[in-house]
């Protein structure tokens with residue numbers, strides 16, 4: 001399954017739930033959207049620092 005980077009977006013409303021960066025474990029502020037085919041979007045959460053390293 002190929003994962004194609006789509007875009008980054010800020011996490012604005014987290015519904016009171018704190019999300020953590022999947023890379024370093026800090027509080028996540030960005031979501032990276034990836035297209036994985038068949039119209040499916042995969043979302044991975046990153047902090048500011050790690051989001052800069054997302055392809």
Ligand SMILES: [Zn+2]
Nearest residue numbers: 021024047050
């Ligand atoms: Zn991070």
